[in-house]
Amino acid sequence: MIIRVQNLVKRYGDLLALDHFGLEINEGEIFGLLGPNGSGKTTAINCMLSLLKYDKGTIEIFGKPMTPDAYDTKRNIGVVMQNVAVFNELTVLENIRYFCGLYVSDKTERSELVEQAIEFVGLQDFRKFLPKKLSGGLLRRLNIACGIAHKPKLIFLDEPTVAVDPQSRNNILEGIQRLNREGATIVYTSHYMEEVEQICSRISIIDKGKTLATGTKDELKSMIKTGETMSVEIFALTDEDIEAVQGLPYVTKVTYDNNRLSVHCSGGKHNLIRLLDKLKERDISFGRVFSEPPTLNDVFLEITGKELRD
Amino acid sequence: MQVFKTYFRIIFHTLTSLIIYFVVFLGISILISRYNTQPTNTDFTETKIRIAIINRDGESSVVKGLTDFLSQKNTIVDIEDDAEKLQDALFFRKVDYIAIIPRGFSKDFKAGGSKSIEKVIVPGSTTSVYIDMQIDRYLHTSDIAINYSRLDEGNQLTLVSESMAAKADVEMIAKTSSNGFIGYIYYFNYFAYVMLSISILGISTIMIVFNQPDLRKRNLCSPLKLRSMNFQLVLGSATYSVACWLITVIFGIAIYSKQLLSSGLLPVLMLNSLVFTIVCTSIGFLVGVLIKSQNAQAVIVNVLSLGMSFICGVFVPQAILGKTVLRFASFLPAYWYIRANDVIGSQSFKTDYNKLLIPILIQIGFAIMIFSATLFISKQKRTANHTNLK
16 A cells, blocks of 8 residues: 555635545556545645645555655655746756755766656757746646656656646656556546546545545446436437337436437446337437447536536 | 755856846946045145235224234235235235225225225136135125124124134044045945845845745655755855855955055954845845745845945945934944944944944844744744645
8 A cells, every 4th residue: 555544634724625535545556536626636635745734634655654754755755736846947957957856866866867857758859948938838747857757656746737738738648657657656636537537547536525436437437327328310200219219228318409319328238239229120210329438527427416627 | 955056056047136236336346446546635724825915095993803804814914015016926926815905995884885895816816715705704794793783893893803703613523534445444335235135136036936835845745854955045045145245355355455454454344244244144034035026026125225225324424324314224234234334444443342342243133133033934934834735
């Protein structure tokens, strides 16, 4: 177990930011903390990093209690903050060298690690650039390089893709997966469910400072009643046809609008085959067919009754 | 020593502003040193002008009074009333001014007439103006005595003599010689402005950068101990301040080498300026802890350095400043620095060491007080951040 958080309570005055929050993260995982803005993700991370005092609970990292003085533990942790935290007065190279130097005292080893970090984030051509000369995407990459240059065993990435263009976002996500393949355990927070779904091996959904559900994406999806949603292009459909589709097993809702039949299921297998058989049986001709499995947003919606991005 | 190295990398980025302060400081200092190579008399001694009085009017109280008054102020030279002899006297500079009292002058004067005293002077003579002024003053006073006093003629003469003899009491508060001595004292006084500016600018820049919440969080996540980070910041500031002090002192020695070395005052001037440098460093720390933006920093640097310099006697000598201003200034460290400099300049500390020791100890007190306030505020902020950082 790399991280164990139990019964964490954090209050900001009357506001309960973390309400008996808990999680366990295993070595080698990319663990996603998914929740809307203000759900307590960053507060949880700040508590885990001992940047914030908390009112109750325990935090263990690498099997040891995490405190502000746990310097040996901190040596193996890398942090990429939500906001870009670099020196505007230093160049790209100087920034990475500085942050790597806080962890690695050997000059030769440090130089190698800095070079590797620059290559890793693809900033080779920007070594002597000041941060203000970099684009938003490149700045995010520099932020990541500063956090991972010392090759930590555990990396916290707090919404690293906020305000980043799609191309840079893909680069960042690929980089995170590469870090994981190289042996790092990742704690990744985001309110973008697609990202979390794409890269995380296990996910914790949190809202209002509480852990609502934890598991792999399949485990989370299997926890809810919502199943796949099927869409079929049909040019003519009678009310009787719609009633017939409604009568199929596991079908919870059927709508027909703009020549598109949408069928929502609550689970079950072979729903699409059953639907197409029914259409054939009633001699209904159809065009393109789509089937969408439930998303984490559906999971969140069913658990909390609201959209993830509310 | 990552923090220490980074300290100077960041300082390097503010180098332009720092160099501007230094260049202006050195430029003014060099100009003043040049100016002070030409001796300037700061004493006043009344000089007597050689004059001749030709009385063609005969004896009268007005003529007698005027002659007595002029003879007190000037040297009277007797010359015969002969046109050729009078011209010779002027030509050979036996006299600078010949006053001729025309016939009937006294009578006309008492009657309020317009007859005036004639004069013969060397063409282009400036000293004649003084005699003109003396004669005008005397006659004007006599006119008042005659027409408004209701005294008899004898008493009128006494009244005019007493009035003309009246003097204002002048007390010499400070006296500086004209041998170039004032130049390096001025240099070390002006040092206060430069050191305040560059210390606050340099040190607060670093503190603002390292106190940025996100950077601070990132540093706190690292295995770098907070004590070590603070130590490196203090070490960096101390190195920076001492380097600035040293450069400034070396330039001072270069500009005023002869006077400074021969006066034997260099060690005490260095000591006083070093103590003030420590005060400036503490102010730099305090400003860096209190402010967050570099826009506010520019305002604070100017307000503190210029404000303190104006009211503490950096630009204007303390002897000229008003009592209220000085009373207020005494709550500021720059006042004590300048005061110590003035004591060093007058060399009065050689007979009474306390005169120098007290201002220096007060400066050290200021430095300790400001450092303590900085640590207190910094700790309060850290505690608050650790509780409510978001």
